[in-house]
Amino acid sequence: MTIKVGDRIPDATFTVMTxxxxxxxxxxxxxxxxxxxxxxxxxxxxxxxxxxxxxxxVSKADExxxxxxxxxxxxxVNDVFVMDAWAKQSGAEGKVTFLADGSANFxxxxxxxxxxxxxxxxxxxxxxxxxxDDGIVRKLSIEETPGKAELxxxxxxLKAL
Numbered sequence: 253m254t255i256k257v258g259d260r261i262p263d264a265t266f267t268v269m270t271x272x273x274x275x276x277x278x279x280x281x282x283x284x285x286x287x288x289x290x291x292x293x294x295x296x297x298x299x300x301x302x303x304x305x306x307x308x309x310v311s312k313a314d315e316x317x318x319x320x321x322x323x324x325x326x327x328x329v330n331d332v333f334v335m336d337a338w339a340k341q342s343g344a345e346g347k348v349t350f351l352a353d354g355s356a357n358f359x360x361x362x363x364x365x366x367x368x369x370x371x372x373x374x375x376x377x378x379x380x381x382x383x384x385d386d387g388i389v390r391k392l393s394i395e396e397t398p399g400k401a402e403l404x405x406x407x408x409x410l411k412a413l
Contacts, residue, residue, distance in 0.1 A: 254363035254394075261387050264358040266327065266351035269336035277351070279358070283387040286322040289409060290384055291348075292364060293328045294376040296338035301328070301401075305379065306342055308406030313347040316406065319413040321383075327351040329359060329376045353377065364394065381409050 255261075261279045268277055282288070291309055293301040309316070309324055316324055325348065328335060332352040339350045351358075359365040359377035366376045379395035381404040391412050393403045402408065 255389055255392065257389050257392050259389050261384055261389065262361040264353075264361045266353060266358065267332040268349065268351060269332050269339075274332045280387070282325070282351070283384050285386055287320060287386075288384045289316055289321050289324045290382050291324070291326040291404070292359065292377045292380040292382075293326060294366060294368065294379060295373065296328050296330045296334050297341075301379075302338070302342065305401035305405065306338075306344065306348070308401070310342060310344045310347050312406045312410060315410060316413070319410070321413070323349055325349040325351050327353050327358060327377065329353050329356045329365075380404050383409070383413070 261283050264279050265276050266282065267274050291305065293305055295301060306326060313324055330352060331354045335350040335352040339345050353359055356365050356375040356377065364378040364380060366378045368376050379401060381393050382389055383391035393408060395401060395404045
């Protein structure tokens with residue numbers, strides 16, 4: 253079942269890159285007691301994700317954080333090394349936290365996985381943005397059109413805050 257506003261984020265584990273190498277972080281640890289904007293993308297470096305979706309959150313990070321948001325994070329179905337390379341290449345380091353969901357366990361747990369096997373991409377995440385307040389989804393925008401990042405983009409999210 254697809255997650256909806258009012259639902260609690262389910263238990264799952266992300267991998268993040270730290271100065272000590274890859275480390276795991278549970279959803280409980282990450283969302284507890286904080287207001288987090290979470291962006292879901294099909295994949296690092298893919299055209300819409302890399303050129304249209306993530307850049308808005310990077311350029312508007314200060315404005316988003318100024319609305320009482322504790323952290324902006326992006327999750328994608330990629331390994332932690334790819335997500336770390338994307339963070340560095342995109343200029344998002346220090347502005348957006350990159351949460352690797354390498355096996356799509358989180359995407360599946362929230363009902364927003366996407367089967368792109370026919371394109372050679374396997375299971376991915378749908379494109380979305382959400383506001384999570386102390387583990388509860390308060391806003392959720394799922395992109396309806398492939399290749400678009402409008403409903404789930406930074407401008408739309410800012411209007412909803």
